[in-house]
Amino acid sequence: MTAKLAAVKQVFEQRSMYDAVVTGNYMHHAELIAALAAWAKEFGRPLRIVDVGCGDASLAAKSFAVAPIEHYIGVDIAESSIEQARATTAAWNGRVELICGNLFDALHGLADESANVVLASHSLHHFSTADKVKLLREIGRVLEPGGVLLWIDAVRDEGESRDEFVNGLAGEIKRDWTLLSVEERGRAAEHVLTSDFPETEAWMMEQTAAAGLSTESMLLKGGSFRGWAFKKR
Numbered sequence: 486m487t488a489k490l491a492a493v494k495q496v497f498e499q500r501s502m503y504d505a506v507v508t509g510n511y512m513h514h515a516e517l518i519a520a521l522a523a524w525a526k527e528f529g530r531p532l533r534i535v536d537v538g539c540g541d542a543s544l545a546a547k548s549f550a551v552a553p554i555e556h557y558i559g560v561d562i563a564e565s566s567i568e569q570a571r572a573t574t575a576a577w578n579g580r581v582e583l584i585c586g587n588l589f590d591a592l593h594g595l596a597d598e599s600a601n602v603v604l605a606s607h608s609l610h611h612f613s614t615a616d617k618v619k620l621l622r623e624i625g626r627v628l629e630p631g632g633v634l635l636w637i638d639a640v641r642d643e644g645e646s647r648d649e650f651v652n653g654l655a656g657e658i659k660r661d662w663t664l665l666s667v668e669e670r671g672r673a674a675e676h677v678l679t680s681d682f683p684e685t686e687a688w689m690m691e692q693t694a695a696a697g698l699s700t701e702s703m704l705l706k707g708g709s710f711r712g713w714a715f716k717k718r
């Protein structure tokens with residue numbers, strides 16, 4: 486494991502900090518869950534999901550609580566999250582595969598056109614620009630035609646540098662994420678400064694198109710975070 490990935494893993498192994506982020510709705514999970522539930526209803530087909538960077542799988546479980554689940558694969562590098570995901574996805578008994586490992590390797594191991602949904606929520610920004618391009622190609626390969634990438638992430642404004650973005654978000658975390666202890670806020674801000682590599686919306690549109698995916702709809706626009714559904718052509 487690279488030092489960069491080990492640092493990301495260390496942050497997410499301590500579940501309580503990210504749990505407080507979700508409870509405080511600092512990354513707009515409440516709006517996202519509503520948007521994903523509405524999207525699944527509209528999609529109208531049984532879901533064969535690959536959830537990359539699934540965490541404790543609570544986002545998927547809440548968003549798709551009433552959707553028909555044919556198969557769910559959750560991938561995360563943090564053992565504690567995968568452990569928790571086992572309980573979270575218990576209702577999908579027999580249709581769940583949980584993989585503790587690097588999401589890049591896990592995607593690489595999946596067959597062509599074996600999923601109709603890839604959920605990538607707040608996980609791809611941990612990768613370099615070059616690795617995101619490779620990941621999008623893998624996602625395009627794993628999705629069947631008509632399948633959908635649900636990509637939610639931190640997004641830089643046009644003309645905003647990475648440093649400007651991460652310094653701004655780190656400041657917001659220290660000031661506003663008050664459900665976290667002061668120590669946790671410091672750790673969360675440090676994580677953003679060292680491990681977040683957000684892209685611009687234009688870059689995301691260009692690279693998803695290059696991977697054979699067309700923009701279908703916007704799912705989320707809240708603060709530094711945005712999300713879209715991209716359909717495989």
Ligand SMILES: C[S@@+](CC[C@H](N)C(=O)[O-])C[C@H]1O[C@@H](n2cnc3c(N)ncnc32)[C@H](O)[C@@H]1O
Nearest residue numbers: 497538539540561562563587588606607608611
């Ligand atoms: C910010 S959390 C998002 C969790 C969940 N998807 C959500 O939206 O609430 C990012 C997750 O991605 C996982 N992660 C980051 N890089 C990863 C990698 N290279 N391979 C597997 N998991 C990774 C982390 O362990 C963490 O659980």
